[in-house]
Amino acid sequence: MKVSDNLEVAKNANLQLNYYQKEDQVLLAVDCIIFGFDKKDLKILLIKRNFEPEKGKWSLIGGFLKKNENLDQAAVRVLKTLTGLSDIYMEQLYTYSKVDRDPGQRTISVCYYALIDVDAHNFDGIQIDSASWIELKNAPELIFDHDEMVQKAIARLRRKAMTNPIGFELLPEKFTMRQLQNLYESILDKKLDKRNFINKINSLDVLVKLDEKDMTVSRKGAYLYIFDKEKYEKKVEEDGFNFKI
Amino acid sequence: MKVSDNLEVAKNANLQLNYYQKEDQVLLAVDCIIFGFDKKDLKILLIKRNFEPEKGKWSLIGGFLKKNENLDQAAVRVLKTLTGLSDIYMEQLYTYSKVDRDPGQRTISVCYYALIDVDAHNFDGIQIDSASWIELKNAPELIFDHDEMVQKAIARLRRKAMTNPIGFELLPEKFTMRQLQNLYESILDKKLDKRNFINKINSLDVLVKLDEKDMTVSRKGAYLYIFDKEKYEKKVEEDGFNFKI
DNA sequence: ATTTATAGTGTTTAAAAGACACTTATAAAG
């Protein structure tokens, strides 16, 4: 008895239970672009694959959707399993489906991106030795269509960071104006005018300036700020406020 | 011999061929939100399901991904099969995956939206009697998570139409300024100032004003315009031009 | 010739974005 016959038997028996007959099933992968910001540079977390196919090459982290979870949960699980991190900003990006995108097996990949404050989370939790933070600019070639995914994630991050307060997810809770500006300069990949940037940010009126200073950055030190999420949400709700940089 | 046993045998035999062992497979559906613009109103194409589950209820059109095609191709095929239309603007929107979203069977749905000029395409091609163009504002409740999909599609269309020349996909090749304004008013669901709108559009400098007039709209008649796609693309390439309404 | 319905047309004001340079606070060095 051949494998295919056996599958047919199983399928046919199973189908009595289902409405959608004879449709093809596929493997659903979840791949994650993990962005981190480290003082001056935007980085992504990559791994050197220690399994086939494409063993030894650089890749995004990923996993497979399980029957009893939705995609958001799968993305959270993948991130948690491989980095130990939880309670992280994640967002679905796009679904990739080229027929031969994965030479191992027909696989569709739903891509997510995550934003992490590299400093605040100690990375003892990283479950894989082969994972490294790599500057976006120096990123190596990745397997499959992962480069395409990263490009789309950067475009999304760029757009989204200009219209939503997600940049703060990449910063420590307390940050200086210069850090915030550095972050936006990294995301947009261009220099911004310091005075215009600060005026802009202040006009949004969603930061709280602390008395505390960060003395590591200069002789003079720089005041620390925090993002006032409650205030932001209240403004959105009450005045239809639009975060816009 | 139970079905599950049989499946296990088949699976195990099969796995020698595959890299990714013991991962769950799922059904991948493709659902389409089809937008049409009919003189004054933004509409979507809906069907009354004549099959289980949820037979008799309103739904988006959809189908299932096949082994030998990617998602874009599946979306094109679904649209073609059910409406006879091809060469239509389509774009992937989002992937929906709630565990119990489809009571029939565990199904993940990748959602697309399409933009159609209702007038230009004669709908003799429509393959299903049960399909109807329904004004967005009067749309009935849809099955599963289809309402959520439509909401997201509207949001996407709104954003995208403000920053890309996709609105023209919803209009006849030749259109009046008023039609274009009506379209944007429908998409944004708010009134726009006629003079400001025309000034804005003219400043973009991507329309060609024809000598021809549409005499059906008023005694005076209204000049017809066409979108100059070549000019637009040249501007984008050469000057980094940004379509922005 | 008059009516009627919609097309077509500019200017002024307000708001937002962009360009631009000097002073200040503090720690470290001497």
Added chain:
DNA sequence: CTTTATAAGTGTCTTTTAAACACTATAAAT
């Protein structure tokens, strides 16, 4: 203690873009 070095902090003017606003023009129908 004085000097020095370093990045922080701060405002104004100009340009561009968005928004408010109302009358005239055209052609068909009567």
